Structures are given as structure tokens and as C-alpha cells.
Amino acid sequence: MFETIGVMLRHQCAKYSSKTALAFRGDEWTYGELESNLREVGKSALNLGFRCDDRFVIWAPNSPRWIFAALGCVSVGGVMVPINTRFKTLEAQDIIERVRPSLLFITRAFLERDYLAELREANPRLLDGIQVVVLDGEADDGDLTWESFIDSGRVVSDSDHEAAVDSVAPTTVSDIFFTSGTTGRPKGVMTSHSQNIRVFDVWAECVGLVESDRYLIVNPLFHTFGYKAGVLSSILRGVTIVPLPTFDVQEVMQLIESERITVLPGAPTVYLTILAYEGRDKFDLSSLRVAVTGAATIPVEMIRRMASELSFQSIVTAYGLSESTGMVSICRPGDPYELVANTSGCAIPDVEVKLVDDDGKSVPVGEPGEILCRGYNVMVGYYEDEAATREAIDAEGWLHTGDIGIMDDKGYLKITDRKKDMFIVGGFNAYPAEIENLMLAHPMITQVSVIGVPDERMGEVGCAFVVTRPDGPSPEEIIAWCRDNMANYKAPRYVEVVDALPLNAAGKVLKPVLREMFSAKQIAT
Numbered sequence: 001m002f003e004t005i006g007v008m009l010r011h012q013c014a015k016y017s018s019k020t021a022l023a024f025r026g027d028e029w030t031y032g033e034l035e036s037n038l039r040e041v042g043k044s045a046l047n048l049g050f051r052c053d054d055r056f057v058i059w060a061p062n063s064p065r066w067i068f069a070a071l072g073c074v075s076v077g078g079v080m081v082p083i084n085t086r087f088k089t090l091e092a093q094d095i096i097e098r099v100r101p102s103l104l105f106i107t108r109a110f111l112e113r114d115y116l117a118e119l120r121e122a123n124p125r126l127l128d129g130i131q132v133v134v135l136d137g138e139a140d141d142g143d144l145t146w147e148s149f150i151d152s153g154r155v156v157s158d159s160d161h162e163a164a165v166d167s168v169a170p171t172t173v174s175d176i177f178f179t180s181g182t183t184g185r186p187k188g189v190m191t192s193h194s195q196n197i198r199v200f201d202v203w204a205e206c207v208g209l210v211e212s213d214r215y216l217i218v219n220p221l222f223h224t225f226g227y228k229a230g231v232l233s234s235i236l237r238g239v240t241i242v243p244l245p246t247f248d249v250q251e252v253m254q255l256i257e258s259e260r261i262t263v264l265p266g267a268p269t270v271y272l273t274i275l276a277y278e279g280r281d282k283f284d285l286s287s288l289r290v291a292v293t294g295a296a297t298i299p300v301e302m303i304r305r306m307a308s309e310l311s312f313q314s315i316v317t318a319y320g321l322s323e324s325t326g327m328v329s330i331c332r333p334g335d336p337y338e339l340v341a342n343t344s345g346c347a348i349p350d351v352e353v354k355l356v357d358d359d360g361k362s363v364p365v366g367e368p369g370e371i372l373c374r375g376y377n378v379m380v381g382y383y384e385d386e387a388a389t390r391e392a393i394d395a396e397g398w399l400h401t402g403d404i405g406i407m408d409d410k411g412y413l414k415i416t417d418r419k420k421d422m423f424i425v426g427g428f429n430a431y432p433a434e435i436e437n438l439m440l441a442h443p444m445i446t447q448v449s450v451i452g453v454p455d456e457r458m459g460e461v462g463c464a465f466v467v468t469r470p471d472g473p474s475p476e477e478i479i480a481w482c483r484d485n486m487a488n489y490k491a492p493r494y495v496e497v498v499d500a501l502p503l504n505a506a507g508k509v510l511k512p513v514l515r516e517m518f519s520a521k522q523i524a525t
Helices: 005-013 031-047 064-075 089-099 115-120 146-155 158-166 193-207 225-239 249-259 266-274 301-309 336-343 386-392 434-439 475-485 513-520
Strands: 020-025 026-028 055-059 077-084 103-107 129-136 173-179 187-192 215-216 242-243 290-295 314-318 352-356 367-376 398-405 413-418 422-424 428-431 445-455 459-468 493-495
Touching: 005 031, 005 064, 005 158, 005 193, 005 225, 020 031, 020 064, 026 031, 031 064, 031 146, 031 158, 055 064, 055 089, 055 386, 064 077, 064 103, 064 129, 064 225, 064 242, 064 249, 089 115, 089 187, 103 115, 129 146, 158 413, 173 193, 187 193, 193 225, 193 314, 215 225, 225 242, 249 266, 266 290, 266 301, 301 336, 314 336, 352 398, 386 398, 422 445, 422 459, 428 434, 434 445, 434 459, 434 475, 459 475, 459 513, 475 493, 493 513
Parallel strands: 020 242, 055 077, 055 103, 077 173, 103 129, 215 242, 290 314, 459 493
Antiparallel strands: 020 026, 173 187, 352 367, 367 398, 398 413, 422 428, 445 459
16 A cells, blocks of 8 residues: 555556546546656746645646646645635635645636636735746736746756655645634645545545546545545546536536546536436437445435436445545445435445444434544544644544434444534535625624525525615625625525524524524525
């Protein structure tokens, strides 16, 4: 087993040197060419003074250069901090200010936005001392284009690069993925080189990835499902990676046909959208072999249709969170459809899982309890937040997930609730406390409470109950403001302006009452 990502990449790129590693919009790179690109990035970073444990930020959509930048810098000991492409400027600014990166890889043209211009307009001094590398488009004074960044590293010798790769320890932190927290401020989850390699070697084995597979990565690379279950797992098995910047159902089906895609993981929304597409029969999707998904609720009929109509031979569901290096449990190929739809599988090898009540005592089989896990997958900790780390990981090493589940006598988990109110929008975790915190920045909103409500396409969406100042904004205006000021999956789909929020004797909002209110009336969208 490899102990660092850089050593793993060096070995795998040599082993599969002539095989296609990456295909993107008509261009292809062999594993040998992938290694060359990663070496160039690493040398350029070193030439700019980049050292082990330095942090670098990537704010860009899925692309080959995203992969080159990430793996090239991680190989020489850099700590990757990806930013959600749906984040608004203030959300991204908060992360950049907190991690103080040495390098920032950024796009200038995505979804009609210029991230770099937005950051500089919001805070002209924010990027002082940070070397900006523009992945596409023109660079401002002092910034580097991708080409000039690569050219800058040609003075660094291959031997110096090799030495930097070999100096990285297995316990070195390789990435910080920011996950929204119940306190309203995102927390940075740190995981190490050895953790990521071991967890996603297990993932690749459980899923059944093989060298001949061609993997369409529709999941965003800023998410563990895209970067770790996608890129890292693929390289661990010599698989061909086909990244997609945004999910477009017609482009997905075209790529499945033209690239002979065999592996297509994604949120249930991905498969439901494909199954519902009226022109699906015009595309040859017969190459599909492996599907991996996950959510609290998955229709059994969806799993059946994926097998019968989309030709998947292996369909599995999994459960994990950033704090568990993305993995806790997974179904196994061959599990019955009902088990795949109604559970998230059993614990990955050599990881312990138990369910406990509010007093920390294990609950009987079939009874609900909070899911705890312990093992090599548990994060190093939260970035610069020891108190939150101690709260999440107890003295015996158990990670308290905050999720409620039921375990059967075979160890299969069914996720039934979220202890911390989180809801999942099309595969993205949304936390009411964070959304409420963002909404309270609106000058006319005095109180707000957010709940997750069912949605046929996205699984769940947000519903906000809002108390405003006199002559405050309408529900439609609040929704529009939210869409302008937070990531789209966080922005509430429904808003109800109320005179007061329902409270208990202690002043806590009664969210069950809000759910009843939502069910009882039509709320503005």
C-alpha cells in the first residue's frame, strides 16, 4: 500500500504509462503525460517558494488543469483547499482569509462569473501575498497565467522535485475540505495522505473498479465524491478519467456514448434526470457498468430502472461525510435492490460503526441511534478549531456523525434522520444554521428559521420562515436576494413571511411546528 499521494502517483503513472489517464473535450493524456504535467506543476510551485504544509486554494470547475494543479501541489506536500464553485464572493473570501494560502488557482469564466474580479472588488487587499494563477483567461498585473506558471518551474531540477515528493510523510495533511457547520460557520476538515489512499483503495475495491473502466466524473471536484471517490480512486486502479464541468443531461448521455463510459457515480438526482429524459433512447448507454449513489431516501423503483433501462450491472449506495474521509459504509455489488435502496451498506473494512442513544449507550439492533465510527478514516481534525474537534471526536476515538440511523443484524445502516438538522439538496449538504446566518445579513430580516422539505427532483430543498421589519421584502424578493448571496443549493426554494416564529418555553424554535405549517399551506417559491 502506498503511503503518500505523490509516491502513489509516480508508481501508477509509470505502471500505466501508455494508457489513457484523462479525456476531456477531444483531448487525451496518457498516464505518462499526466505524470509530466504533475511534475511541471510541482516544480513551478517549488520555484515560487512553496513548501510542505503550505496551503493552496482552487476555485474552479472540473477540468484537467484542476486535476493537474491539485495533484501536482499535493505531491510536493501542499495542502489543497477547494472552494465550491457555487459559493458567492463572501463565502469564498471567508475561506481564503482563514487558510491564508500561498497559491490560488482560479478561473475567470464560469457560469457568467469572473471569480478573480469578484474577490478583488469585494476586498482589494485580500490577495496580497498570495500568488494567483489563472487557469484560463487573462492574468492581472502580478498574477500568472497557467502557461507562465508552468514556465516558471523549468529552472527546478527533476531531482529536487523527486526529493520534495519523497520528503512528504504519510501523516501530512493533504487537504482541507470545508463543510458547513451547525454553528453557522463552515469548518475545515483535515485528512492525511495515508488516510485518503487507504479509504479510496477500499472504495475502489468495494465498487469493483477495474483498469478497463472509463469514469465520468459529474460530481464536482471540490467535493470528496468528485476528487477522492473520482480522481484518486481512478488512479489507484488505472482507470480513464473523463471530467465534466457542469451536469447537463444531454451532454452526459453524449459522453457516455462517445467515450464508452462504464462508471457513473452521482447523487440520485443524476439518475432520475437521465431516466426522465424523453430522448434517452437516441443515445447508446449500453457501456454503463457501475453506479454509486447515496442519500437518506432512494426509491427502490429508481434502482430497478437503473438496472433494466440503463444497463448498470453493479449499483451500490454508500454513506460518509468529510469528517470520515468521505466513507463510513457501502453496499456491495450483488446486494438486492431493496437493500441498496433502503440502506447505505455496512462498514468499510477495519472501521468500527455503532449506534448510541443520547446517553452514549449502544442501542439494540433495529433501534434508532446516532451513528458513531472509529478507525483510520476519522479525520485528523478541524483546521484551527481544537474545541470543535474535541466535540466531534471523543476520548476513545469515536467520530460522532450527528446522523441518526438504524442498523440491522448484518450491520447494514439505514439513515433515518439528521441530529443536527442537515438536509441534502441534490447531493450537497445544507445546514440551516449556516443559511440562517447568511440570511440575517439582509438588513430587513430580523429572524429566520430554515428547514429541509421534500422535493421530487432534488430530494430536499430549503424552506425559510422569516420575520421582517415593517414594510419588509416579499417572499419572492427574499428568494432572489438569497440566490444572489449564497450558493444556489443553500438558497431556500420556499419562503414564508410570518409575524413570529413558534418557540418553546426556552425560546427555541419549534421546527416540527414549521414542518406542519409547510404541509398545511402553499408557500411562495
